[in-house]
Amino acid sequence: MTDTDSTPATPSRRSLLGWGGAGLALGAAAAGGAAMARTGDDAQPAGAAAGAAVEFHGPHQAGIATPVQDRLHFAAFDVRSDNRAEFVQLLKDWTEAARRMTAGKPVGEGAYGGLAEAPPDDTGEALGLKPSRLTLTIGFGPSLFSRFGLVDRRPEALVDLPKFPGDNLDRARSGGDLCVQACADDPQVAVHAIRNLARIGFGKVVVRWSQLGFGKTSSTTPDAQTPRNLFGFKDGTRNISGTEKDRLEKFVWVGAKDGPDWMTGGSYLVARRIRMHIETWDRTSLQEQEDIFGRDKGEGAPVGTSKERDEPFLKAMKPDAHVRLAHPDANGGATLLRRGYSFTDGTDGLGRLDAGLFFLAYQRDPRTGFIRIQRSLATDALNEYIQHVGSAVFAVPPGVRDRDDWWGRQLFEGA
Secondary structure (H helix, E strand, O other): OOOOOOOOOOOOOOOOOOOOOOOOOOHHHHHHHHOOEOOOOOOEEOOOHHOOOOOOOOOOOOOOOOOOEEEEEEEEEEOOOOOHHHHHHHHHHHHHHHHHOOOOOOOOOOOOOOOOOOOOOOOOOOOOOOOOOEEEEEOOOOOHOOOOOOHHOOOOOOOOOOOOOOOOOOOHOOOOOOEEEEEEOHHHHHHHHHHHHHHHHOOOEEEEEEEEEEEEOOOOOOOOOOOOOOOOOOOOOOOOOOOOOOHHHHHHHOOOOOOHHHOOOOOOEEEEEEEEEHHHHOOOOOOHHHHHHOOOOOOOOOOOOOOOOOOOOOHOOOOOOOOHHHHHOOOOOOOOOOOOOEEEEEEEEOOOEEEEEEEEEEEOOOOOOOOHHHHHHHHHHHHEEEEEEEEEEEEEEEOOOOOOOOOOHHHHHHO
């Protein structure tokens, strides 16, 4: 955790087996320009309460600077096919499915009314539901670039994350050749999206790991109430806003001079599953909790101030306070755009909740973003109460420009 804060025509059925072959078994521009209406604890585009759609096309992928939705289904995939043409076709099929689902439409010919002898093109559990501001965001992991002749296309910024002090990473919950982040205000809409992409990809990709999330822990809208994490503290007060174009250009979007060309307008995503030892935390005194964060629990004000958004006086905090170590002033100005979610995944078999933060951070370069900040947090007092147990990094390409464009086109057409 850190304090950085016209739909296309329905395609024809390709075969009796439907989308993706045999078996069929994780636009930012819209975030900045839409009129805003207060609903719940976050400012949302007008009409969001009625399940409005987020524009899929744009220079940047939706789901990054977009106002943060209430629910998450994130999935990392491993590639099973060595056939480049087959994988490219999958990306095109996924793009078309994503284009339709984010508009609130079924995949392909839908869940019923097609050929009775073939599986439906859509699983059907989202029938009758609104788009719910669904966004789908794709990223490519370092391991993908060892395939399909892409070795020379791997960005220098897409580094393997180093091992940080205190990491206890589960390989089964880490890495992945690619990821899809599905965010929506209705959990069934988000789950439906990942389920259908996995179904379309059957035989070509397989889900490596996935994570459901609730209770967003950061906002990308400047007038929103700051969400709270499972420790009860406001989280992400200084997060980059989707309307702050200057900060987005400086800290989030890959520039034309950053290289490679296919990543211009994209970003880099670091995903970390952070287990929170909430039973231990719940027995810790209020004063110690506030000292650990460097903010008061009620208002969220930094030490020595009265309001949440007052400028922190870092030297007034304890040397190992979380806010002090994570603040841009302590990290050469490094800043992340965060879209984290809380999770609770049952118990650990010892009577403790398996709960915590699924941390998602977008940045222009992980080497000067997450890695720098996380190294600074090595002495964070909060480390006694948390542990990073899953980890992944992905190159997130720019947005899909129009109906003829598709996820990853710049990467594969230039290779």
